[in-house]
Amino acid sequence: MGDMPELPEVETVKRGLDRLLPGHTVASVKFDSPKSFPNSPADVNQFLRGARVLRVRRRAKVLLIDLTSGYTLVTHLKMTGQLVFDSPKEHFGAGHPNDSLVAHLPDKSTRVTLGFEDGSSLFFNDQRKFGWMRLLPTDTVTDLPFIAKLGPEPLEPGFTWQVLRERLKRRARSNVKSALLDQTVLAGVGNIYADEALWGAKIHPSTLVGQVSARQIQRLHQELLAVLRLSIDQGGSSNHTYVDAEGNRGSYMKFANVFRRDGQPCPRCGTTIAKLRVAGRGTHICPNCQRLQAAQKI
DNA sequence: CACTTGACCTGTCCGC
DNA sequence: TGCGGACAGGTCAAGT
Numbered sequence: 001m002g003d004m005p006e007l008p009e010v011e012t013v014k015r016g017l018d019r020l021l022p023g024h025t026v027a028s029v030k031f032d033s034p035k036s037f038p039n040s041p042a043d044v045n046q047f048l049r050g051a052r053v054l055r056v057r058r059r060a061k062v063l064l065i066d067l068t069s070g071y072t073l074v075t076h077l078k079m080t081g082q083l084v085f086d087s088p089k090e091h092f093g094a095g096h097p098n099d100s101l102v103a104h105l106p107d108k109s110t111r112v113t114l115g116f117e118d119g120s121s122l123f124f125n126d127q128r129k130f131g132w133m134r135l136l137p138t139d140t141v142t143d144l145p146f147i148a149k150l151g152p153e154p155l156e157p158g159f160t161w162q163v164l165r166e167r168l169k170r171r172a173r174s175n176v177k178s179a180l181l182d183q184t185v186l187a188g189v190g191n192i193y194a195d196e197a198l199w200g201a202k203i204h205p206s207t208l209v210g211q212v213s214a215r216q217i218q219r220l221h222q223e224l225l226a227v228l229r230l231s232i233d234q235g236g237s238s239n240h241t242y243v244d245a246e247g248n249r250g251s252y253m254k255f256a257n258v259f260r261r262d263g264q265p266c267p268r269c270g271t272t273i274a275k276l277r278v279a280g281r282g283t284h285i286c287p288n289c290q291r292l293q294a295a296q297k298i
Numbered sequence: 299c300a301c302t303t304g305a306c307c308t309g310t311c312c313g314c
Numbered sequence: 315t316g317c318g319g320a321c322a323g324g325t326c327a328a329g330t
Contacts (some may be wrong), residue, residue: 004322004323004324005323005324006323006324009323035307061324061325076324076325077324078306078324078325079307079322079323079324079325080307080308080322080323082307109308125305126307127308127309128306128307128309128322129306129307129308129309130306130307130308130324131324132327146325146326167328170300171300171301172300173300173301174300174301174302178301178302181324183324183325190323190324191322191324192323194323195323237323239322239323240309240310240322240323259323260323271325277329279302280302280303281306281323282321282322282323
């Protein structure tokens with residue numbers, strides 16, 4: 001069962017790592033090449049080993065760990081990735097709630113291990129091996145094709161509802177859920193928060209983008225920001241494998257209105273929540289609150 | 299070009 | 315208890 005990091009989960013990991021990693025110098029590196037870490041051993045020796053961590057950033061669902069070597073460790077967690085920091089001396093005393101998780105690392109899902117000079121470690125675990133970590137010159141990261149094509153960050157100040165309307169026009173003939181999941185339209189939204197925001201705005205996920213009114217786009221914009229912010233406040237969503245930089249699970253799922261709540265009552269009207277398939281993805285809706293107009297039913 | 303489908307992997311759950 | 319198939323929160327390449 002997957003457990004996937006979207007913007008709030010990656011942001012939570014980013015905040016933890018940015019608090020824990022800067023100042024640490026890489027002493028040793030073990031990596032599963034090329035699947036999870038395609039760089040050569042020569043690159044690792046030259047640009048990673050001996051480098052110190054400057055800062056940790058996030059763009060969309062990508063983590064960027066900047067190093068003093070002028071290189072950046074670019075990491076995508078995809079469906080089941082975790083980045084967990086373990087410093088037995090400094091952060092996890094006996095009886096700490098994360099001892100059980102951290103104590104057994106590395107395990108069979110560990111793809112990369114960075115050992116730091118003070119004895120602490122950063123583990124990149126990834127059960128399904130979809131995720132990757134790669135070392136790139138810091139000033140070329142934004143040239144990576146998929147990063148260059150990313151849409152705006154929804155939580156940046158310039159992201160108004162009018163910007164959302166303009167971005168959605170790129171996918172005018174597709175359904176609104178596919179458009180929200182398209183990272184070139186908008187960065188960071190995945191299956192959970194697309195479902196939650198569409199429920200909040202009372203829009204059926206199969207509605208064609210061109211059929212969504214300006215008023216509905218305003219409402220969708222408001223719901224997207226609210227759900228992303230709430231989830232960041234809760235440390236993200238954990239159904240299964242997601243944990244933050246210290247091995248903590250997130251608690252957003254307690255607040256989910258429809259996601260993985262099929263068969264339970266809609267919190268707004270009591271109608272039984274349904275699960276369907278839209279854009280090839282499991283999709284959760286309230287069939288009463290989120291209706292397709294007759295003309296759109298195909 | 300816009301959009302949809304399949305592939306990438308492993309683990310788990312559900313029905314027979 | 316065993317086995318096959320569907321499915322899992324992401325993204326890209328290949329197809330229509």
